Amino acid sequence: MSEASPVLCERTGDVAVVRLNRPDKKNAIDRAMVDALHGVLGDLETGEARVVVLTGAGETFASGADIAELRERKRADALAAINSGLFRRIERLPMPTIAAVRGYALGGGCELAMSCDLRVAGEGARFGQPEVKLGIIAGAGGGYRLRQLVGLGRARELLYTGRIVRADEAARIGLVERMVADDEVLDAALALAGEIAAADPLAIRLTKIGLGLQSSAEAEQGGRFEIVAQAVTFESEEKRRRMTEFLERKKK
Numbered sequence: 001m002s003e004a005s006p007v008l009c010e011r012t013g014d015v016a017v018v019r020l021n022r023p024d025k026k027n028a029i030d031r032a033m034v035d036a037l038h039g040v041l042g043d044l045e046t047g048e049a050r051v052v053v054l055t056g057a058g059e060t061f062a063s064g065a066d067i068a069e070l071r072e073r074k075r076a077d078a079l080a081a082i083n084s085g086l087f088r089r090i091e092r093l094p095m096p097t098i099a100a101v102r103g104y105a106l107g108g109g110c111e112l113a114m115s116c117d118l119r120v121a122g123e124g125a126r127f128g129q130p131e132v133k134l135g136i137i138a139g140a141g142g143g144y145r146l147r148q149l150v151g152l153g154r155a156r157e158l159l160y161t162g163r164i165v166r167a168d169e170a171a172r173i174g175l176v177e178r179m180v181a182d183d184e185v186l187d188a189a190l191a192l193a194g195e196i197a198a199a200d201p202l203a204i205r206l207t208k209i210g211l212g213l214q215s216s217a218e219a220e221q222g223g224r225f226e227i228v229a230q231a232v233t234f235e236s237e238e239k240r241r242r243m244t245e246f247l248e249r250k251k252k
Contacts (some may be wrong), residue, residue, distance in 0.1 A: 005170055007036035008057075009043070013199040015190060023058030029108045041089050052093060054116055055186055061125070062109030081101050083108055083140035084227060087115035091141075092212070094205055096196050099204050100189035101125045101177030106164065110140060114145040115153040117208070119175065120189040120249035121167045122182035126162035127175055134246060139226040150174050163210040187246035 001170050006018040018040055027033075044052060056062055065083065090097060097107075097111040101121040106128050113127070114137070121127075129138040129146065136142070137190040138159060147155040150173045158165070170176040180188040196204060233239055 001047070003034055006033040007029075007040050008033075009040045011049060012190065013194075014048075014050040015193040016044060016047070016052045016107075017186075018044075018052060018054045020054075020056040020062055022070040023056075023060070025066065026063035027056040027058070027105065028063050028066040029083065029112070030094070031082065034082055037086055038089070040041065041086075041093065044093060044095075050170040050197040050204070052095060053095045053100055053186070053189045053193050054090075054097060054112070055189070056102065058103075060103035061101040061105045062112055063104045064107030064109050064130075066150070072148045073244040078153060083111070087111055087141050090115045094211055095201075096193075096204060096208060098193055099168075099190045101127075102174075102185050107138070107142075108140055111140045111142045111145065112176075114149060114248070118177045118183055118192065119170075120178045120185060120192060121176045123167050123179060124182045125162050125167040125179075125185075127167075128162065129159055130162035130164065133159065133162045135236055135241065135242040137226065137229050138242050139229060139233075141226065143226055146175075180199060227248050 006021050008021050010017050010019075018037075020033065021027075022028060022030075022033060042217060078176050096118070097116040099116040099119045099121060101113055101120075102125060105113045105121075106126070110127050110129055128204050129142045129144070131138045138146070142157060143155070144159065150158070156174055157163070165173075165175070167176060171179045176191065178188060
C-alpha cells in the first residue's frame, strides 16, 4: 500500500497495525479514508491476524470528520450511513481490536475509537463528541456506544454539552481501558495485543461473539435512530451556519 494512501496496514507477527494516514489534516475522516478503510477491513476479514491495532499517523488519532466535506452532506448521505456502516464493520471484525490513541479523538474519531473493543490512550489524549456544537448529532454510533461504556447519565452529560475530556477522566469513567505516557501508546497497545494473541484464537473469537450478542439489540435500535436523526440535522440551516463558522475560525 502506498505511503500516500489515507490508510496504511502492516503485520507484526499475529497483530495487524492499521494507521490513519492524513497527519497534515490531523487524520480527519473523509470519504477517501472511509473507502480505504473498507478495503483494509476486507483483507482483515479474510486474513490471519489475531488482533488489530488501530492508530493515527503523527500526533493525533483522528480529529473527527472532515468538516468541509461534512458541511456539504445532505439527507441522502446520512441515510447512506457512510461512517456508521464503517464503524459497525470494525465492531464486527472476528478478531479483537484495540484503538491506540494519541492526541485528539473527537466526533467521528471518538466514535471510531469506541467501535474498537479496547482503547489505550496517551496521557495527553482528548476524547469528546462535540457534534451538537456544529448543529448535528453523534450519528455514527456515538450515542449508544458511549452509553454502553460510561453509563446513561455520563453519556447524556457529554453528548448534551459536547464537552471534551482528558485521558485521565476518560479512564476513570470507563471510556479508556489503559492510560500510558504519550510516547508509549503504540508499544502498550502492541503489548496488550500480544497478550490477547497468545490466547487460544478460537476461544477469543467465541468470547467476542458472545459479548457482541449481549448488546446487539440496543445497537441495532440505536443505530437506526441515529441515522434518521442525522438525516434531519443534515438539512438544517443551523448546521451549515455552525460548520461555516468553524471552518472560518480554523482559517484565522
